[in-house]
Amino acid sequence: xxxxxxxxxxxxxxxxxxxxxxxxxxxxTLIFIVSVFLFRRVPGYAVATLFLGAMIVISRVPVKFxxxxxxxxxxxxxxxxxxxxxxxxxxxVLWKWKFLTVTKxxxxxxxxxxxxxxxxxxxSSLMTLTTTPNQLTDGLERLLRPxxxxxxxxxxxSMMMSIALRFIPILLEETDKIMKAQIARGADFEKGNxxxxxxxxxxxxxxxxxSAFRRANDLAMAMEARCYxxxxxxxxxxxxxxxxxxxxxxVILAAYLAVAILFRVLGL
Amino acid sequence: MSIMKETKExxxxxxxxxxxxxxGTLELKDVSYVYSEGTAYxxxxxxxxxxxxxxxxxxxxxxxxxxxxxTLIQHLxxxxxxxxxxxxxxxxxxxxxxxxxxxxxxxxxLVFQYPEHQLFENDVLSDVCFGPMNQGLSREEAExxxxxALLQVGFKEKxxxxxxxELSGGQKKRVAIAGVLAMNPRVLVLDEPxxxxxPKGRDEILDQxxxxxxxxxxxxxxxxxxxxxMARYASRLIVMDHGKVAFDDVPKExxxxxxxxxxxxxxxxxxxxxxxxxxxxxLPVDERVTTLPEARDSILAALRTxxxxx
Numbered sequence: 265x266x267x268x269x270x271x272x273x274x275x276x277x278x279x280x281x282x283x284x285x286x287x288x289x290x291x292x293t294l295i296f297i298v299s300v301f302l303f304r305r306v307p308g309y310a311v312a313t314l315f316l317g318a319m320i321v322i323s324r325v326p327v328k329f330x331x332x333x334x335x336x337x338x339x340x341x342x343x344x345x346x347x348x349x350x351x352x353x354x355x356x357v358l359w360k361w362k363f364l365t366v367t368k369x370x371x372x373x374x375x376x377x378x379x380x381x382x383x384x385x386x387x388s389s390l391m392t393l394t395t396t397p398n399q400l401t402d403g404l405e406r407l408l409r410p411x412x413x414x415x416x417x418x419x420x421x422s423m424m425m426s427i428a429l430r431f432i433p434i435l436l437e438e439t440d441k442i443m444k445a446q447i448a449r450g451a452d453f454e455k456g457n458x459x460x461x462x463x464x465x466x467x468x469x470x471x472x473x474x475s476a477f478r479r480a481n482d483l484a485m486a487m488e489a490r491c492y493x494x495x496x497x498x499x500x501x502x503x504x505x506x507x508x509x510x511x512x513x514x515v516i517l518a519a520y521l522a523v524a525i526l527f528r529v530l531g532l
Numbered sequence: 533m534s535i536m537k538e539t540k541e542x543x544x545x546x547x548x549x550x551x552x553x554x555x556g557t558l559e560l561k562d563v564s565y566v567y568s569e570g571t572a573y574x575x576x577x578x579x580x581x582x583x584x585x586x587x588x589x590x591x592x593x594x595x596x597x598x599x600x601x602x603t604l605i606q607h608l609x610x611x612x613x614x615x616x617x618x619x620x621x622x623x624x625x626x627x628x629x630x631x632x633x634x635x636x637x638x639x640x641x642l643v644f645q646y647p648e649h650q651l652f653e654n655d656v657l658s659d660v661c662f663g664p665m666n667q668g669l670s671r672e673e674a675e676x677x678x679x680x681a682l683l684q685v686g687f688k689e690k691x692x693x694x695x696x697x698e699l700s701g702g703q704k705k706r707v708a709i710a711g712v713l714a715m716n717p718r719v720l721v722l723d724e725p726x727x728x729x730x731p732k733g734r735d736e737i738l739d740q741x742x743x744x745x746x747x748x749x750x751x752x753x754x755x756x757x758x759x760x761x762m763a764r765y766a767s768r769l770i771v772m773d774h775g776k777v778a779f780d781d782v783p784k785e786x787x788x789x790x791x792x793x794x795x796x797x798x799x800x801x802x803x804x805x806x807x808x809x810x811x812x813x814x815l816p817v818d819e820r821v822t823t824l825p826e827a828r829d830s831i832l833a834a835l836r837t838x839x840x841x842x
Binding site for chain 2: 438441442444445446447448449450451452466467470471474475
């Protein structure tokens with residue numbers, strides 16, 4: 265049932281990509297996303313495809329898992345494409361009905377937006393597939409550390425993020441359990457209209473909220489009992505360290521970014 | 533492992549004659565269940581299980597954590613669908629298209645571990661009414677069932693209007709069990725109903741469950757870690773190990789295989805070990821004894837035949 269839903273869908277395969285520092289992967293993903301928006305024409309996207317394809321091969325994550333993420337944006341993709349095709353003004357009109365027009369420019373724009381969206385999703389799911397949620401928040405904390413100077417509570421934010429991430433599977437499991445317990449008492453979570461359905465959720469939501477608050481309270485107490493007091497002078501058990509692998513990765517990324525900028529300047 | 537086949541027709545019917553013979557019979561035919569099939573996290577929780585649970589038995593299920601006990605009992609009231617195999621209730625496939633699974637859940641009541649986590653109503657009585665009202669009873673009829681069930685699990689009438697969240701752990705547990713009992717099930721399945729209770733509360737709840745078995749004549753399926761409880765209450769004991777049925781027999785027989793139970797992370801009741809040692813030291817006691825009163829009788833008898841103090 266619910267346990268099939270995985271957030272932060274880490275897929276362990278121990279590849280080179282898995283062993284990279286989360287910061288490298290984070291910046292790499294950013295560079296890839298920027299490049300997808302820098303490219304404008306077919307040759308550019310060919311380069312992006314090549315790069316993405318190589319990364320997928322290196323990651324050794326089954327292709328099935330990588331395309332799973334696309335299901336979620338399918339509707340958005342459809343809408344963006346439809347609006348772009350039907351509402352873009354242009355010179356070469358191919359078809360016209362009242363205020364709806366299909367132009368060549370519209371088709372090109374729609375195709376470009378679709379490719380960008382798909383690449384964006386695949387690129388970022390490649391990061392979440394190869395990085396555990398905890399590594400991700402660690403990496404983010406380090407990358408955002410300079411913001412401490414302007415009094416942004418970076419450590420607290422990342423602590424909240426990792427706790428939230430940690431609790432998602434627990435709460436999902438809990439939801440599953442409570443749901444089953446109430447179904448065993450004859451509850452029905454599918455029947456009826458919207459109002460009826462909302463009412464039927466009460467036996468699920470009340471115990472779930474109570475348990476979430478209880479867990480939060482227990483956790484806060486356990487942290488206080490161990491004298492937790494925020495990020496000042498706090499050291500990590502496994503501090504992030506760049507290895508030679510990361511240096512190589514940064515060189516490749518820099519080269520890729522240079523190519524992307526060059527293509528943009530040349531208008532490819 | 534050999535006894536499993538010999539006792540295919542399970543041993544003692546707990547309360548014969550209280551109910552008509554076939555009503556409430558559960559049967560698992562070659563059932564397997566695989567979690568997260570086809571992913572990196574695939575787990576085979578049940579591995580070709582075949583079992584018959586006739587009406588009126590008091591069945592105990594034991595097994596190490598992760599042996600498939602919880603998965604097994606969730607098959608009994610159609611909360612999970614077997615990956616392979618069939619579950620039959622009174623001879624009918626419960627996953628057939630025209631089978632009323634909601635009706636089944638009223639007949640086979642399942643109480644989860646930590647059932648107190650499912651309480652949600654403003655007062656105890658309304659919470660217990662939730663089940664019967666889902667079965668289509670009116671509020672008055674439901675209240676009648678609820679009151680009966682609450683009294684049967686030893687919950688005091690003066691607390692009926694209290695909020696379930698003000699109650700102690702043991703009381704919450706009683707309310708939750710009553711919540712399932714109020715649906716008048718023919719089979720009551722309890723997943724470690726005594727988890728998190730003190731010894732006194734534990735004995736009280738188990739005695740009340742045994743009382744239900746007597747009074748209502750319903751089948752009880754009890755999942756527990758405690759060998760002592762099993763020896764005391766169950767008339768038939770199923771031992772699960774790695775998704776398979778390792779033993780299925782009367783507790784005494786199962787515990788006589790205690791050497792095979794140990795690698796499964798289980799053991800016989802402590803008194804059985806004491807009796808084994810006494811026998812090895814030369815006192816002619818019955819080493820297959822599993823409960824304290826039996827042990828007392830056996831030791832006294834042995835001392836008497838020896839004619840003198842130890």
